[in-house]
Amino acid sequence: MDVHRAAIMNYMDCNVDEMDTKNRKVQHCEDRVDSGVDSLKEDEYRKIVEEMESLTLPNPSANPKGMCEPWTQVTEDGDTYLHLAIIHEAEDYAIQIIKQCQNDPFLNRQNNQRQTALHLAVITEQPHMVDRLLKAGCDPRLVDQSGNTALHIACKRGSLACFSVLTQIQTQHLRSILTFPNYSGHTCLHIAAIHNYLSMVESLVQLGADVNAKEQCSGRTSLHLAVDLQNLELVHLLIALGADVNSLTYGGYTPYHLTFGRQNSEIQRQLFNRTAQELRAMPESESEESDEEVSSDDDCMYDDIQFCGR
Known part of the structure; x- marks a missing residue:
């Protein structure tokens, strides 16, 4: 049909x-x-x-198999x-x-x-x-x-x-x-x-x-997402439900880090008070290198190399 x-x-x-x-x-x-x-x-x-x-x-007794x-x-x-x-x-x-x-x-x-x-x-x-x-x-x-x-x-x-x-x-x-x-x-x-x-x-x-499950794209928890959305009520609820304020994304960011540059200062204050002191500073970028780590041209010269005995 x-x-x-x-x-x-x-x-x-x-x-x-x-x-x-x-x-x-x-x-x-x-x-x-x-x-x-x-x-x-x-x-x-x-x-x-x-x-x-x-x-x-169909009559089920007449057609016990393939009833549908x-x-x-x-x-x-x-x-x-x-x-x-x-x-x-x-x-x-x-x-x-x-x-x-x-x-x-x-x-x-x-x-x-x-x-x-x-x-x-x-x-x-x-x-x-x-x-x-x-x-x-x-x-x-x-x-x-x-x-x-x-x-x-x-x-x-x-x-x-x-x-x-x-x-x-x-x-x-x-x-x-x-x-x-x-x-x-x-x-x-x-x-x-x-x-x-x-x-x-x-x-x-x-x-x-x-409550601390991480989404698989960047490792954010629901609390990270609440900060992204600047949703103070949701932040309060998740904290009350036991959300870990020290949870890190795959990039090493806590929910508090995501408050930087955001307008809701109350969310930032709430998370600052709860975030471990050692996790409050923004993680350094892997691309940043100190001057001490960069070798100069002089450091790359080898005066003791000899060619053909000279």
């Missing part, structure tokens, strides 16, 4: 906004999540609905009927498919952007669907093409409802998910800190996230 889907937009990948290393500001890129309904012609959308309605659920075969057709974007039902928020159809495919690998099928139905349920803000998918056997550890789990996406979008469901169901995987860095090197805690979702930051640490 052919699935007709015209001009349904590709979903924006959920990369965490990169920190501008020069200006140390978050670069915000617009997050567009469109169900695609408005981009479909009315007759084309109706045809999709009719095709889904024409499907009959009727739903395996995919669009050119790699979306299955389940993906489409969630994208279009067709809850009744999605529930029928989920019920028929309990603990079936089909539930973890990924589209061309490696998004599972669980990713799409979070993107479209459907916490009830997130709940059903997890209870039906969806794997919350799967990542999309940007390395984001469904929890990474919930932290980026500030979706407290989806966050709550994802952290209360299938908790046997939660500890490992909290340590996962996405392909930008950020854990869920880094993402929540960057986007200033303070309640999520606190909840993640209480759930077991390492």
